[in-house]
Amino acid sequence: MANIFSEGKKEREIFKNEEVLYPEYVPEILPHRESQINEIVFALKPLAKAKKASNLFLFGPPGTGKTASINYVIRELEEYTERAKALYINCFDISSRHAVLSELARFFSIALPRRGIAGDEILARILERARTIDFRPLIVLDEIDRLGSEEASKLLYDLLRMDVKQKPSVVLISNYREFVAFLDARVRSSLAAILVEFPRYSPTELKDILRERAKYAFYENCIEQDAINLAAAFAAKHGGDARIAIELLLHAGRIAEAKNKEKLTAEDVKEATKKIVVVPLDRIVANLNEAEKIILKIIAKKQPIISGELFESFLEEAKDKEIAKSERSYRNMIARLSALKLINAEETNLKTRGKTRRISLAVNKEELLSRLDNK
Numbered sequence: 001m002a003n004i005f006s007e008g009k010k011e012r013e014i015f016k017n018e019e020v021l022y023p024e025y026v027p028e029i030l031p032h033r034e035s036q037i038n039e040i041v042f043a044l045k046p047l048a049k050a051k052k053a054s055n056l057f058l059f060g061p062p063g064t065g066k067t068a069s070i071n072y073v074i075r076e077l078e079e080y081t082e083r084a085k086a087l088y089i090n091c092f093d094i095s096s097r098h099a100v101l102s103e104l105a106r107f108f109s110i111a112l113p114r115r116g117i118a119g120d121e122i123l124a125r126i127l128e129r130a131r132t133i134d135f136r137p138l139i140v141l142d143e144i145d146r147l148g149s150e151e152a153s154k155l156l157y158d159l160l161r162m163d164v165k166q167k168p169s170v171v172l173i174s175n176y177r178e179f180v181a182f183l184d185a186r187v188r189s190s191l192a193a194i195l196v197e198f199p200r201y202s203p204t205e206l207k208d209i210l211r212e213r214a215k216y217a218f219y220e221n222c223i224e225q226d227a228i229n230l231a232a233a234f235a236a237k238h239g240g241d242a243r244i245a246i247e248l249l250l251h252a253g254r255i256a257e258a259k260n261k262e263k264l265t266a267e268d269v270k271e272a273t274k275k276i277v278v279v280p281l282d283r284i285v286a287n288l289n290e291a292e293k294i295i296l297k298i299i300a301k302k303q304p305i306i307s308g309e310l311f312e313s314f315l316e317e318a319k320d321k322e323i324a325k326s327e328r329s330y331r332n333m334i335a336r337l338s339a340l341k342l343i344n345a346e347e348t349n350l351k352t353r354g355k356t357r358r359i360s361l362a363v364n365k366e367e368l369l370s371r372l373d374n375k
């Protein structure tokens, strides 16, 4: 009997190069990101002469090309000069000050003892080394919000204060604009980052992106225009996210090949959409209770808002309503809204009030409000 993994005899192939559709692939050109890339290049230009460049903050919703754009720029920079070197860190995987400093030590070719040493000790060694390196370092911290604002503030305080000849430049990347506002005031002022916004892609922009990718991924005439249109429309509806659009083409291509079709059609994309896990905002909102909706509306109006103030406003709004108003149920709701990724709740230290949380929306405000209102 044939092995269950054997592919059988393939009569037709529609993929020329499937890898072009993999998430880690960095494309040669990024349609509709020319202006963002130009802004980044303009800010980083001094690096090409081994000078200190401006710091940057890139922000925008998922799948809008932030990671792809910075990787593209890094690749070009390092091809152009050896006088600048970039360290790219995704804080999703490397999620503490200590872990980031350890990576930086490795980047500077500092051997750290196996037994592990404290963050401050690592920092001291980095500072010593930074005096002798002959290149200008660029440190990219992608998904910086994963560190939380306190941990990020501590780390950035160390990095921005490095008083060495080859002072590093820093690029921070986050899904939400407010992140910088949550950082420690001293850090914010020494960061003085240039902001670059990555807006959601429109259906037309997604079509251009997909068409460009499809050229390299599929054999000529093996994909129908309607398939691209449908994938673009679906991704536009789910946050203008290019990742979803590209993933759809990959799944649809596999479906078409499995059926031994000679062309990828809209029908295959339709089938692929069923396999893609995106929980639409509509469905999330439909499952919220009244109290949670009230809380979201207050946040939308006043964000970022301190947890205590939010609780007071909630009590005020809910005073004539038959809903649970204990502090405990309030805390549960905040945790749930946060787990649903509707809000960001950041631990912060306020001088006057001690530890508290600063809360803001994690989704597009207009899109959320339109759904809250018609339910």
Ligand SMILES: Nc1ncnc2c1ncn2[C@@H]1O[C@H](COP(=O)(O)OP(=O)(O)O)[C@@H](O)[C@H]1O
Pocket (backbone or CB within 6 Å): 022, 023, 024, 025, 026, 027, 029, 030, 031, 032, 033, 060, 061, 062, 063, 064, 065, 066, 067, 068, 069, 198, 209, 242, 243, 246
């Ligand atoms: N303008 C673009 N042109 C081509 N591919 C793009 C473009 N923008 C995003 N992509 C692709 O879409 C996917 C998601 O982009 P990514 O940069 O990871 O988004 P973000 O970091 O903003 O979440 C990646 O595969 C990326 O290569």
Ligand SMILES: [Mg+2]
Pocket (backbone or CB within 6 Å): 066, 067, 068, 142
């Ligand atoms: Mg990214």
